[in-house]
Amino acid sequence: MLTWDELRGRRDIIAAIDWQMTPQEAFESYQLKGREGWRARSLPQVYFFYLSVWRGQAKVLLVRRAIKDSEEIAEAPVPADLRAALAARAEGEQMPRGQIALDQAIRDWLRAELGV
Numbered sequence: 001m002l003t004w005d006e007l008r009g010r011r012d013i014i015a016a017i018d019w020q021m022t023p024q025e026a027f028e029s030y031q032l033k034g035r036e037g038w039r040a041r042s043l044p045q046v047y048f049f050y051l052s053v054w055r056g057q058a059k060v061l062l063v064r065r066a067i068k069d070s071e072e073i074a075e076a077p078v079p080a081d082l083r084a085a086l087a088a089r090a091e092g093e094q095m096p097r098g099q100i101a102l103d104q105a106i107r108d109w110l111r112a113e114l115g116v
Helices: 003-010 013-018 022-032 081-089 106-113
Strands: 046-052 059-065 068-075
Touching: 003 013, 003 068, 013 046, 022 046, 022 059, 046 068, 046 081, 046 106, 081 106
Parallel strands: none
Antiparallel strands: 046 059, 059 068
16 A cells, blocks of 8 residues: 555556546446456446444555456545544435545545645
8 A cells, every 4th residue: 555645746646546446336337247358348447435443443545446356556644524524414315335425525625635
């Protein structure tokens, strides 16, 4: 996994981030329907951020998702108050395995930090 400073230097990854992708959309788009399903799909890989609240932790992760796998690329040092506010608003919502789509406040913070 890249450090936040390393990610800031990776303009190729930053340029490829899909700021509108949600964990739900990624799951629905990239899930495999059957044993050989990936052969019929030609979806490009996508980078996106989400708030992970898995096991009681609230952290913002950048993930690379492809048809066959996914990988955590970096953890963003988003201020705790922004993370807590989003986690509280999303409490009780249906979400894939503790993965919450970002709100505008966190997206704005990330864009400013990454110079987008």
